[in-house]
Amino acid sequence: MIEKTFLIIIQAVFLVILAPLISGIIHKLKNNLRMRKGASVFQPYYNFVKLIAKDEVISRNTSWIFRATPVIVLGSVFCVCFLLPVLHKSFFLGPLGDMLAVIFVFSLGRFFLALAALDAAGSFGGMGSSREVFIASFAEPATLVSIFVLGLNCGSLSPSAVASLEGWRFSSLLCGSALGMVALAETARIPVDNQETHLELTMVHEAMVLEYSGRSLALLELAAHIKQIIFFTILSWVFFPCPVNAVWGWAWFIIKLCIISVFVAVTEISLAKMRLFRVLDYLGFAFLIAILSAVFALIGM
């Protein structure tokens, strides 16, 4: 029991350490695909180290919510790391929660981030906050329905059951693609949001963290990387269902994540960012795919 808890903690730390690398890989790939050289894949780590060494600039209008938010956001995504079996299907903190709890815990972080964005009394923060909750609430039905369909295919909502899907099933793949579309929205990627934009008026996630600097910004960026790796982990279970073993599990895991990163990078460079109200159609489409996957699950495909 003690040993297992220890392994689970190691696994969570492994996820946290790996998370910025995935962002770095996607960034590098995008640049290479655009015929640019691009920054090193370790750039997110350099950014982190640079930011934590800096002083902070904090708006005079803010309250304790603004200061507490980075800690709550990072803490909540860190909790989710304990819920996902990565290296072995039993390596997760069973009593803590199930696949549904993952979604609920993410909404805690988002709630505080949206509040903190309003706290500085600027228009950009309010704009980002409003857009973020707009996108998030319309993403919710697609997310939950696809997780329910995955659960139906495995007979349980327990993370270990979903992580040990055996072989491809058409319905699983279909709801996996719905989940993939949602994952692009949740990780602030094109076509829903653009992480590289410098124009405040088009920002969503970036506008929310506009007032943050120094150490707080470092924590929030780390939290965003972790959230991304969590979504990719769930996608990897659906698209690459192979039994995980503890010895070489981590290597397989990284390879799977790299393949997903390639997909994300190619998607990002081949699409343009959508207008905010087109995102509704996009998420509605994801929802329809999820419902369709339920129909296929129903007829046993």
Add this chain to the structure above:
Amino acid sequence: MEKFSYTGLFLFDGLSCFFLVVIALVSIPSAIFSIGYLSPCVSKIKFSLANILLVFFVFSMSMVVTSGNLFSFLVFWELMSLSSYFLVVFEHTHQRCVRAGTIYLVMTHMGTAFLIAAFAILYVHAGSFDFGAVKLAVLSMPQDMRNIVFLLLFIGFGTKAGVVPLHIWLPYAHPAAPAHVSSLMSGVMIKIAIYGMIRFFIMLLGVGPPWWGIVILVFGAASCLIGVIYALMDHDLKKLLAYHSVENIGIILLGLGIAMVFKGYPVTTIVLLGMSGALYHLVNHGLFKGLLFLCSGSVAKACGTLDIEKMGGLIKSMPVTAVCFLVGAMGISALPPLNGFVSEWLTFQAFFGALLSSQGGLKIFMLICVAVLALTSGLAAACFVKAFGITFLALPRSRAAQEAKESSLSMKVGMGILAVLVVLFGIGCGLIMPYICQVAQEVLGIENTLFSFNWFSLSLAPISPISISPIIFVFILAAVSLVLLAWFVLSPRKAVPCNTWDCGYYVLGARNEYTATAYSKPFRIAFSFFLLPYRKVEKIRDSFYHVRSFTYQTHTTKIFKQYFYDPLVGFTYNVAHKLRWLQPGSINLYISYIFIALTILILALVIL
């Protein structure tokens, strides 16, 4: 199976006691709150009057849930409606309150009329008002009759509960009443209607056809989605909360609906999960909605308004109210580790169980319900980011908000108790769940205990290997915070206070902040097919180039009011107008009316 006999005037079974606990949990803090809220601003006589009415209100609610027969149920139900009506029109000098009171009175009596009709049918079949006799008589009632009774009861209780489209009175009555009364009306009174549904649909009418459950699910889903959409559009703090009551009643009905659909199935776990989810959410909603209404009262007292567009920055001047509101907002948005999360999770688990054991179209229908519930919880969180963010964060938008002061001690105590309860019902879910499960089992007549409970997590252990543990969650969160805090203390960095980023133009003021209207604009556009928004723009020009003043208003159409209730009221007025010739005011004519009526009655008696 029958632990309690249904004979006698009073009834103290698990369900009644559960509701008594809910009533006590919300009414005690509300009463404490009312000391500081009401006494400084009204005369002594009026304060006493308010207290007497409050006592009557709480007493009648307690009597409704312990009534053992139809007759006393109805009497106390009416007493509950009337005492709450008088509390709604407590500030009778305001036109708004009187109007709200009238709408409430008309709606609630329409509901009661349906209840009386249903009770009359039950009485005719049972020959007695006793619940026990009714329960026996229902078994021999024809199915059509039972369906009619079900529909009558659903409309009757649905009016009180605020089920869409009968929700019309909530956004009027809740804002008009004093805060502690709205907290009781929304936190407890509308739950008494849910008590009625559970008592009659599940315990007395017994197993109905599955479409009863489907009806409940459909109306539950409609209520939660429509309630939350209207809540997003409303910027009056109490109206917003009133619409959230509609939403949460919807969530409770979803749990109840699952229990009713699957009552006849061999798998008892789904029924139990749905029922416990509904009961858990019921007590949770009482706690956080009571809390939020008390906070709104505290804010309204400090700012003199309920319009959140005129607030802002209150977290600095009213820290206790702000923290209490935040706790309530997190609870209602179903954020871990608070109580709303636990009950919504249970409801979702009931849906998952229902999905696993349903077939064909029912499965897809259940998935649609899941999607609606998911969308609702997303929108509710968005709405409370708006409500908390615009009210308490950033800069004050008016002078009143700038000069707001924290409330008095008794108000803080009232809010504090409820806030602590909201937290405890979240992290202590493993300890509370056995009691709720016990009540659910008694209601459903399921004998064996299905769940194994432990103190640190809420586990569905024998059914499914999953559980949630808000307490471990809090533990991990606290560990992360402590580590980060230690790091911050050990290697401090300078934090330079500065202005908010304004693109380098000039110093931003409160006028540059995002407003609630702007915040909810994306939702207004997304749901424009339902909200039918329109705007009023008024420009006064000096010349073509110079606009002296500019006003811009945006409104949404309340389609139920505009296309159902307004025509109905208009029709009633028309009919009354046409019948006015019957009442010319001559006393001789009236005496002849009485004479004719009497003659007809006697003739009818003789002939029949």
